[in-house]
Structure formats: C-alpha cells, structure tokens
Amino acid sequence: xxxxxxxxxxxxxxxxxxxxxxxxxxxxxxxxxxxxxxxxxxxxxxxxxxxxxxxxxxxxxxxxxxxxxxxxxxxxxxxxxxxxxxxxxxxxxxxxxxxxxxxxxxxxxxxxxxxxxxxxxxxxxxxxxxxxxxxxxxxxxxxxxxxxxxxxxxxxxxxxxxxxxxxxxxxxxxxxxxxxxxxxxxxxxxxxxxxxxxxxxxxxxxxxxxxxxxxxxxxxxxxxxxxxxxxxxxxxxxxxxxxxxxxxxxxxxxxxxxxxxxxxxxxxxxxxxxxxxxxxxxxxxxxxxxxxxxxxxxxxxxxxxxxxxxxxxxxxxxxxxxxxxxxxxxxxxxxxxxxxxxxxxxxxxxxxxxxxxxxxxxxxxxxxxxxxxxxxxxxxxxxxxxxxxxxxxxxxxxxxxxxxxxx
Amino acid sequence: xxxxxxxxxxxxxxxxxxxxxxxxxxxxxxxxxxxxxxxxxxxxxxxxxxxxxxxxxxxxxxxxxxxxxxxxxxxxxxxxxxxxxxxxxxxxxxxxxxxxxxxxxxxxxxxxxxxxxxxxxxxxxxxxxxxxxxxxxxxxxxxxxxxxxxxxxxxxxxxxxxxxxxxxxxxxxxxxxxxxxxxxxxxxxx
Numbered sequence: 001x002x003x004x005x006x007x008x009x010x011x012x013x014x015x016x017x018x019x020x021x022x023x024x025x026x027x028x029x030x031x032x033x034x035x036x037x038x039x040x041x042x043x044x045x046x047x048x049x050x051x052x053x054x055x056x057x058x059x060x061x062x063x064x065x066x067x068x069x070x071x072x073x074x075x076x077x078x079x080x081x082x083x084x085x086x087x088x089x090x091x092x093x094x095x096x097x098x099x100x101x102x103x104x105x106x107x108x109x110x111x112x113x114x115x116x117x118x119x120x121x122x123x124x125x126x127x128x129x130x131x132x133x134x135x136x137x138x139x140x141x142x143x144x145x146x147x148x149x150x151x152x153x154x155x156x157x158x159x160x161x162x163x164x165x166x167x168x169x170x171x172x173x174x175x176x177x178x179x180x181x182x183x184x185x186x187x188x189x190x191x192x193x194x195x196x197x198x199x200x201x202x203x204x205x206x207x208x209x210x211x212x213x214x215x216x217x218x219x220x221x222x223x224x225x226x227x228x229x230x231x232x233x234x235x236x237x238x239x240x241x242x243x244x245x246x247x248x249x250x251x252x253x254x255x256x257x258x259x260x261x262x263x264x265x266x267x268x269x270x271x272x273x274x275x276x277x278x279x280x281x282x283x284x285x286x287x288x289x290x291x292x293x294x295x296x297x298x299x300x301x302x303x304x305x306x307x308x309x310x311x312x313x314x315x316x317x318x319x320x321x322x323x324x325x326x327x328x329x330x331x332x333x334x335x336x337x338x339x340x341x342x343x344x345x346x347x348x349x350x351x352x353x354x355x356x357x358x359x360x361x362x363x364x365x366x367x368x369x370x371x372x373x374x375x376x377x378x379x380x381x382x383x384x385x386x387x388x389x390x391x392x393x394x395x396x397x398x399x400x401x402x403x404x405x406x407x
Numbered sequence: 408x409x410x411x412x413x414x415x416x417x418x419x420x421x422x423x424x425x426x427x428x429x430x431x432x433x434x435x436x437x438x439x440x441x442x443x444x445x446x447x448x449x450x451x452x453x454x455x456x457x458x459x460x461x462x463x464x465x466x467x468x469x470x471x472x473x474x475x476x477x478x479x480x481x482x483x484x485x486x487x488x489x490x491x492x493x494x495x496x497x498x499x500x501x502x503x504x505x506x507x508x509x510x511x512x513x514x515x516x517x518x519x520x521x522x523x524x525x526x527x528x529x530x531x532x533x534x535x536x537x538x539x540x541x542x543x544x545x546x547x548x549x550x551x552x553x554x555x556x557x558x559x560x561x562x563x564x565x566x567x568x569x570x571x572x573x574x575x576x577x578x579x580x581x582x583x584x585x586x587x588x589x590x591x592x593x594x595x596x597x
Contacts, residue, residue: 061468064491086511120511125445130536155536160446163536178537179570216543262540265549266566298569307569377576 081121088118090181092404094188098386102393112138113402116150126157148243150203161212168205168244172220172258173272174198175296175309182404183380186336186346186372189400192364193330193352197311198294199238204254216263226254227290228281235287235315235325236354240279252278266300279315286319303338315357324358344372346384361391370400379405446533448542451504454517454531455495458502466493467592475591482559482583483507496594500526503585509535509574516578518585523595524554525582538574550578555586 026034092114098107114136121129132151139145153167170178176190177200194200206224213219228249229240242248254277260270274292296309312329320326330352338344347369355362370384382402388395455463470491471479479487488506495502500521506513512534519527528550530542540546546568553561561583567575589595 064468067490088511118511122512125534128536157446160448175569179572184572212539216540216545218540262568263543263545265546265568268569300566300569302564302566 084122086118086120088120088407089116090404090406091115092182092188092402095401096188096398097400098396098398101395101397102390104394104396107396107398128155129153130155150201153208161214163210164207165209166207168203169208169222171202171204171224171256171274172208172222173202173256173274173292173294174200174311175298175307176200177202181406182382182402183374183378183406186334186344186382187348187368187370187384187400188382188402191332191334191348192350192366193309193311193332196236196238196352196354196364197313197328197330198292199241202241203243205244205248206253208256216261218258218260218262220256220258220260222254222256224254224256225250226252226276226281227279228283229279229287229290229315229320231284231286231319231323234323234355235279235320235328237313237328249281249283251281252276268298269296271295279317279320284317284319286317286322288316290315304335305338306333306335308333321357324355324360324362327357328354329356341377342374344374346370346372363391365389378407379403446539446542447531448533449517449529449531451515451517451531454504454529455502458500458517458519458527459495459497463495463502464497466495468493469588469591475588478559478587479584482587483580487584492588494588494592496592499594499596501585501589501592501594503588504531505581505584507577507581507584509538509577511535514541514574514577514581516581518582520585520589523586523589524552525550525586527551528578528582530578535574538568538571540568540571541574541578546575547578550582553582553586555583555590559583559587 091112093111094113095110096107100106114134115138116132116134119129119131119133123129130151130153131149134148134150135145136148137145140147149168151167151169153165153169155163155165157163172178174194176185176194177198180190180201190200204222204224204226206222208220208222208224211219225242225244225248227237227240228242229235229237233239254274256272256274258270258272260268262268272292272294276290276292278288279290280287291314292311293314294309294311296307298307299305308331310329310331312327315321315326315328317326330350332348332350334346334348336344336346348367350366350368351363353363366386366388368384368386370382373381375381380403382404383399385399387397452463468491469475471487471489476486492503492505500519502517502519504515504517506515508514513532514530514535515532517527517529517531518525528547530547533539533542549563549565550561553563556562561579565575565579
C-alpha cells in the first residue's frame with residue numbers, strides 16, 4: 001500500500017506540471033515530457049526515502065536491542081542482594097463501638113490493630129527467605145501491644161512439585177491462617193472461630209513440606225513446636241500458643257497434615273489434622289496429647305461466594321475433662337455477594353465453644369453482617385454490625401469500622 | 408497419655424525413628440537429583456511452536472508507545488517493563504509471552520489470541536511461593552473464548568481461587584493485555 005504522503009506529492013507534481021505558469025508556452029507533448037521527468041524525479045526521491053526509512057527502522061531496532069541489553073546487564077546501583085530482595089506489607093485500623101450486657105464491658109476504641117512488613121529474598125531461583133514482622137496496637141507498653149515475628153523461614157523447591165521449608169512459619173490450617181491481608185476478607189475483625197478454636201495467626205517453628213500432586217491436590221506436612229496449655233486458662237487453645245518466645249519449650253512436637261483440593265475453578269475443599277504430642281509440654285500431669293480436626297470449603301461462583309469451616313479439638317487427660325476443655329469446637333458460614341468490583345456485602349454466623357466437653361452451657365454465638373468498599377483492589381474500607389448470644393449472657397453488640405491495605 | 412516410658416521402649420522407638428529419618432533423608436537426596444530452577448511448566452519457545460503447529464513464524468515487534476502505552480498502563484496499573492514486545496502472528500491470530508508479578512515475583516504466561524478471543528493460554532513459569540494453583544488447566548479453562556468489552560475488561564467473570572487472589576489477578580490482567588495488544592497488530596483482522 002502506498003503512503004498517503006506519496007499520493008499527495010504525486011498530485012502536487014501533476015498539478016504543478018499542468019499549470020499555466022512556467023510551461024504556458026509549451027506544447028502538450030513538451031508538457032507531458034516535462035511531467036514524466038518530474039514524476040521520475042519524484043519516484044526516485046520516494047525510493048530514496050523508503051531506503052532511508054528502512055535504514056532508520058533498522059537503527060531503531062538495533063538501538064532497542066542495545067538498550068534492552070544494557071538495561072539487563074548494567075548495574076542498577078543496587079547491591080547484588082537488593083536485586084533479589086522484596087518488601088511488602090499490610091495494615092489495618094479498627095474503630096470498635098460495642099455495648100456490653102450481662103457483665104460484658106462496653107468498648108469504644110480506635111486502634112491501629114496491625115502494621116506488618118514482609119521481607120523476602122531469593123538466594124537463588126529455588127531457595128528463598130520469607131519473613132513477616134508485625135507491630136500490633138501501635139506501641140508496646142504496659143502489657144499491651146506486641147512486636148511479633150510471624151514468619152521467618154527458608155523455602156527450597158526440590159523440583160516443580162515439591163518444596164520444603166524450615167524456620168518459623170504459619171500452620172497450614174483453616175481459611176485465614178495463611179491468607180489474612182485485610183482486602184482478602186470480609187469483616188473488620190477476623191472471624192471468632194479462627195481466633196478461639198484455630199488460634200490465628202498461628203505460627204510455629206520447625207520443618208514443613210508441600211507436595212503439589214496434580215489434578216488440583218496439594219498435600220502439606222509439618223513437624224513443629226507444640227502448644228503449652230495451662231489449666232489456669234482452662235486449657236484454652238489460643239492461650240496455649242508459645243509463639244516461639246524466649247523460653248518456649250520444645251519437649252513435645254506437633255505433627256500437621258493438610259490435603260487441599262482446588263480442582264474446580266472457584267472451589268477449595270481442604271482438611272487438616274494435627275497431633276499435639278503433649279498439650280502442656282509435660283508441665284501438667286493431668287493433661288496429655290491433643291488432636292485437631294479441621295475442614296472447610298470455599299465456593300466462588302460469579303459475584304457469589306460462600307465460606308464454611310468446622311474445627312474440633314480433642315484433649316486427652318483428666319485435667320482438660322475437669323473443666324470441659326477436652327472438647328473445643330466451632331464452625332461458621334459466611335455467604336457474600338459482590339455488587340461490583342468496588343462493593344461487596346456479607347453475613348456470617350459463628351458458633352464456638354472452648355469448653356464443650358461437659359454439660360455446662362458455654363457456647364458462644366455471634367452473627368454479623370457488613371460491607372466492604374474497595375477503593376482499589378488492595379485498599380479496603382469496612383463496616384459491620386455484630387450481635388452476640390452467648391450462653392454465659394455476656395454479650396457485646398455493636399458495630400466496627402476499619403480501613404486496611406496490602407502491597 | 409503415658410508419661411513414663413521404660414528405657415528399652417525409648418531405645419526401640421529411637422532406633423525406629425533413626426531408620427525412618429535415614430529413609431526420609433535418602434528420599435530427599437533422590438529428589439534433589441532432579442532439581443531445577445523455578446517451576447517451568449512449559450518453555451516459552453515450545454508454547455509458541457505449539458501454537459503454530461511446530462513452525463513458528465519470525466517474531467514481530469510491537470512498540471509500547473503513545474496511546475498503546477497509556478492503555479497498557481490502564482490495564483496493569485503500571486507500565487510494562489519493556490519498550491517493545493515481541494510476538495508471533497499469522498492469519499488472524501497472534502501469540503504472546505508476557506510477565507506480570509502476582510505478589511512478589513513475575514509469572515510468565517503464554518497467550519494465543521485468535522479472532523480477538525483467547526484461544527489458548529498457559530502458565531509457563533511460576534516463581535511465587537503461593538498461588539501456584541492458577542497453573543491448573545481447570546482454572547485456565549475459564550479464560551478460553553474470552554474477549555475484551557469496550558471498557559477493556561473481560562467479557563466474563565473469572566472465578567477466583569481462595570488464597571491465590573493476587574495470582575488470579577495477574578493472569579486476568581495479562582489476558583486483557585494480550586487481547587488489547589492483538590488489536591494493534593496486522594493480524595487482528597480475520
């Protein structure tokens with residue numbers, strides 16, 4: 001196809017040739033001869049321009065090649081380790097306004113609940129460090145607030161299907177323990193079942209393995225530090241975490257296995273089993289081992305998502321049985337609907353009991369509903385309302401507001 | 408749980424555990440022998456060749472300048488980290504090998520566009536520690552046949568994967584990008 005510019009030049013040449021200016025006294029034959037000469041000149045010029053254009057394109061391509069080569073080879077000014085080091089993070093600010101009843105306290109607080117920084121480093125394409133450092137509640141003072149190392153492990157890909165890790169890492173259990181960045185879940189606070197029964201955020205020290213089995217199956221295994229529960233806390237699961245603080249006992253390990261299936265788009269089904277070889281690290285002769293069984297499903301179909309989770313602990317020994325803590329269980333179901341890319345609404349029903357092993361009523365029930373407004377896929381504003389109906393009559397009802405981000 | 412064990416029982420258990428440990432170490436050593444970098448599901452060259460029945464044409468170049476650069480930035484939320492892209496085109500379809508970071512490392516994806524719709528797509532190299540589930544054929548299946556609507560969004564919803572939100576987002580961006588870039592090539596007309 002000829003360039004429009006060429007057409008314009010040709011037209012101008014013809015018009016100027018046929019005009020009555022300089023050639024007014026020429027015969028028609030002389031004019032045609034002159035026009036032919038001009039056309040030949042224009043054609044020659046056109047060919048020359050084409051050659052120049054081709055040459056210019058070649059030079060541009062060569063320049064592009066060279067620039068890319070330089071960009072990929074030249075030092076960037078960063079140290080070698082910095083080239084392979086990444087940072088990220090998330091955070092969330094909460095406002096809580098709850099009315100207490102039956103002896104429960106009122107709460108009217110604002111709190112920067114979590115400020116988290118990730119640091120990752122690739123030692124090689126298959127050996128990497130992942131770490132997560134968290135400041136909770138802004139400052140550490142008077143027993144409030146915390147600086148926590150929540151993850152710090154080395155992961156090594158043995159091959160495309162098998163990875164091993166060692167260090168301090170999150171236990172593979174539940175929906176939220178490993179993925180809890182604020183834009184990824186509904187509700188200002190994390191759900192109470194994955195707080196009281198699955199004690200998220202739950203990390204331990206040890207070694208783990210992940211096998212990607214194909215057809216959507218993933219198998220995780222971990223040999224880690226264990227709990228150190230205490231009768232003073234009624235053997236409550238959350239209080240049993242040692243968190244690898246100074247003096248954490250390592251007499252009795254925990255063994256975790258999880259099988260997860262994501263073989264159908266939008267569906268995750270998983271089950272975790274954990275064995276704690278001694279729930280109190282041998283400090284309580286009336287307590288023994290413990291088992292956790294957890295299963296959950298997440299179904300996403302278009303704008304609709306439903307999450308459901310059930311978890312139960314069985315604690316051996318006369319001690320836990322004496323306070324009903326030999327069985328601790330809970331479940332929740334959370335349907336949600338995305339009205340648009342920016343807006344989503346949810347409702348959640350939670351039921352849990354940390355002393356379900358006796359006949360004393362000790363169930364905790366909380367229902368809630370709310371809205372998420374994503375200002376950006378990684379920035380969310382949240383609002384929700386909660387109402388409790390606990391067997392002990394101590395309820396906190398009210399609303400929560402929050403803003404969170406991840407990067 | 409029994410709190411006291413006899414010495415012989417402990418010795419027996421320890422011996423048994425040592426044997427198991429040796430077996431585990433040996434097994435790991437065998438696995439190490441087959442080790443290689445990243446998770447390469449298919450070499451980019453092989454993906455391109457497959458798209459053209461084994462005979463890929465010479466690559467063409469698309470410069471990311473002017474309006475194209477602006478539209479690319481609108482899809483990715485950042486500039487593509489190159490001035491130009493190589494692609495392979497022939498009679499109504501084009502093939503692209505594109506990178507986008509999910510959470511922290513680039514995911515390399517091969518995408519074939521035919522008649523302005525996704526004809527074939529595959530995760531070629533996955534470098535992140537989580538979210539690898541996006542590689543599964545069942546997940547990728549959702550993109551096949553997808554086209555761009557006037558807002559440069561896919562004309563369909565992609566069901567996500569719990570815990571792999573950022574990887575899913577990266578693949579969706581790259582599918583939109585490939586469809587946009589295809590329109591800029593001489594091969595966008597059937």
